[in-house]
Amino acid sequence: xxxxxxxxxxxxxxxxxxxxxxxxxxxxxxxxxxxxxxxxxxxxxxxxxxxxxxxxxxxxxxxxxxxxxxxxxxxxxxxxxxxxxxxxxxxxxxxxxxxxxxxxxxxxxxxxxxxxxxxxxxx
Amino acid sequence: xxxxxxxxxxxxxxxxxxxxxxxxxxxxxxxxxxxxxxxxxxxxxxxxxxxxxxxxxxxxxxxxxxxxxxxxxxxxxxxxxxxxxxxxxxxxxxxxxxxxxxxxxxxx
Numbered sequence: 691x692x693x694x695x696x697x698x699x700x701x702x703x704x705x706x707x708x709x710x711x712x713x714x715x716x717x718x719x720x721x722x723x724x725x726x727x728x729x730x731x732x733x734x735x736x737x738x739x740x741x742x743x744x745x746x747x748x749x750x751x752x753x754x755x756x757x758x759x760x761x762x763x764x765x766x767x768x769x770x771x772x773x774x775x776x777x778x779x780x781x782x783x784x785x786x787x788x789x790x791x792x793x794x795x796x797x798x799x800x801x802x803x804x805x806x807x808x809x810x811x812x813x
Numbered sequence: 814x815x816x817x818x819x820x821x822x823x824x825x826x827x828x829x830x831x832x833x834x835x836x837x838x839x840x841x842x843x844x845x846x847x848x849x850x851x852x853x854x855x856x857x858x859x860x861x862x863x864x865x866x867x868x869x870x871x872x873x874x875x876x877x878x879x880x881x882x883x884x885x886x887x888x889x890x891x892x893x894x895x896x897x898x899x900x901x902x903x904x905x906x907x908x909x910x911x912x913x914x915x916x917x918x919x920x921x
Contacts, residue, residue: 725910727857734900735849735857737910749908785856790868796908799847801868803856 692716692802694786699807706776706811712769712786712804720744720764723789723797726771728782729806738784739771742795749796754780776811783808815840817903819913827921830891834916836884836901845904848877848886851915852897860899861886888918896920 698710712724726738739760741748748760759772769786783806790801816839826832836846844864849857859868861877864884874889888895901913 727910734915735851735902735912737912740908740910751909787856790859790862796906797910798845798904799859799862799868800849800857800910801859801862803858806856 692788694788694802694804696784696786696804696807699784699809701810701812702776703813704777704811707772707774708776708809710771710773710784710786710807710809712771714767714769714786714788717788718792719762719767721792723795724762724769725787725789725797725800726760726769727785727787727800727803728780728809729785730779730782733782735785736782740796741769743789743793747795773809776809778811781809781811815842815903815905815909815911817901817911817913819899819901819916821916822914823917823919825919825921826891828891828893832888832891832895832918834886834899834901834918836879836886836913838882838884838903841881842903842905844880846877846879846884847902847904849900849902849912850895850897851900857900891920893920 695713725740757775785806787800788802789797790799848861851857865877903911
């Protein structure tokens with residue numbers, strides 16, 4: 691059974707930093723691209739970042755480019771999101787999600803999602 | 814940038830009804846369109862990919878159609894467990910993943 695478990699969320703002041711983790715199990719982690727998707731309270735999902743299975747060629751939404759860094763450790767089956775210079779508008783539940791197609795560099799669909807971790811940016 | 818617009822933003826229907834949700838892209842996106850279902854307090858769940866393909870385990874009362882700029886999600890014989898918010902999502906080779914604003918489905 692595929693499992694994705696996010697952690698690392700919490701309350702942080704504007705300008706602060708957080709590192710989110712997503713522990714994966716139940717599939718060959720290195721064979722799948724992974725994404726981070728966030729959802730602000732009462733809003734729809736918003737894609738944040740994507741990384742290929744090998745960890746190369748990360749891409750970011752314009753809203754987080756230059757502030758967030760996605761990475762992965764395939765030896766630990768873990769995906770990360772380093773978030774710096776956080777703003778109030780970054781407040782959201784952050785989900786990691788798995789590509790639905792093996793060995794595709796970037797997902798065409800997201801077939802498994804974690805339960806999410808809440809990030810609150812507030813003074 | 815491509816924008817995805819769903820309608821209606823909310824709807825109310827009775828058990829057994831047929832329900833249609835539409836999603837319009839601001840530019841031609843061919844068939845690069847998925848649908849997700851999100852129940853309160855849960856993560857989104859993939860329902861349909863590439864316009865019309867049901868993900869594993871999705872009941873056959875769900876169906877999708879369309880191409881280019883206009884897409885539909887249809888639920889036949891609505892069940893109580895279908896109460897959720899539904900999102901369309903476009904993907905491209907940039908890569909980008911763009912979600913619609915959602916359609917909240919309630920039971921009358």
